[in-house]
Amino acid sequence: MVDQSLKIFATKLPREWTDEQVREYFSAQAAVLEVSVFKDGGKSLGCAYIKFQSKTEAEEVIKNLSKEVISNKKIKLRWADGEAERLKIDRAPLPKPARSKYIQYTSSDGRPYYYNTETGLTQWEEPIEMAQxxxxxxxxxxxxxxxxxxxxxxxxxxxxxxxxxxxxxxxxxxxxxxxxxxxxxxxxxxxxxxxxxxxxxxxxxxxxxxxxxxxxxxxxxxxxxxxxxxxxxxxxxxxxx
Missing domain, CATH: 3.30.70.330 (RRM (RNA recognition motif) domain)
Structure with missing residues (x-):
């Protein structure tokens, strides 16, 4: 079973840092397996995913560097969310029922929401069976x-x-x-x-x-x-x- 607790998410990083500079900074604490800096148009957004060899090493990095100040900014570190979802096998599309149990309404600010006639509950998310x-x-x-x-x-x-x-x-x-x-x-x-x-x-x-x-x-x-x-x-x- 793959350990999902190896990757952390870092924000408030210097925007001029490249992937290699981020890797070099965190490698001083533990062995880095993977670095992915978030970019838009080739420019860093100041945040990145960093993957380590073990959960213990990742925990130590979060503990030791969460209060570090770089370029007058205190970097923020936390566990990366959604890692289990990233590794899921693609799901087969759900079949659409012949008749929908949902009724669409519109809130006072113009936002659609959906009423389930079977459960009596409402939700913001558009039901899969109604999606076009x-x-x-x-x-x-x-x-x-x-x-x-x-x-x-x-x-x-x-x-x-x-x-x-x-x-x-x-x-x-x-x-x-x-x-x-x-x-x-x-x-x-x-x-x-x-x-x-x-x-x-x-x-x-x-x-x-x-x-x-x-x-x-x-x-x-x-x-x-x-x-x-x-x-x-x-x-x-x-x-x-």
């Missing part, structure tokens, strides 16, 4: 302030899932999930672009912290695209459920 194929937009990105960075995405998601969950807030012109080159597996982060700043603001307000498939999404305006309108919107508290 979605064409993925191909534009590279939107205007400044319209592009979102998404982290902690479910490993099972693809670009169509991004469109399904983020299109209620506006016209999505680009959706990307970053993948590992060799394995093709999702890295757990990606990007969404709208043609409107208001759409981007609403998506952050409503989807940041949203829980799905055991994950809590992190959604924020892409770095360097300051959006002052964001502070004009109050916190969102869903009430249909």
């Amino acid at each position: 194929p979605i064409k993925t937009p191909s534009a590279p990105q939107g205007p400044p302030g319209c592009n979102l960075f998404l982290f902690h995405l479910p490993i099972e998601w693809n670009e169509q899932d991004l469109i399904k969950y983020f299109s209620p807030f506006g016209n999505v012109i680009s959706a990307r999930i970053m993948h590992e080159k060799e394995s093709g597996r999702s890295k757990g982060f990606g990007f969404i672009s709208y043609d409107s700043k208001i759409s981007a603001v609403n998506a952050v307000k409503m989807m940041n912290g949203y829980q799905v498939l055991g994950k809590r999404l992190k959604v924020e305006i892409k770095k360097g695209e300051y959006l002052p309108e964001y502070v004009l919107y109050p916190s969102y508290q869903p009430n249909p459920l």
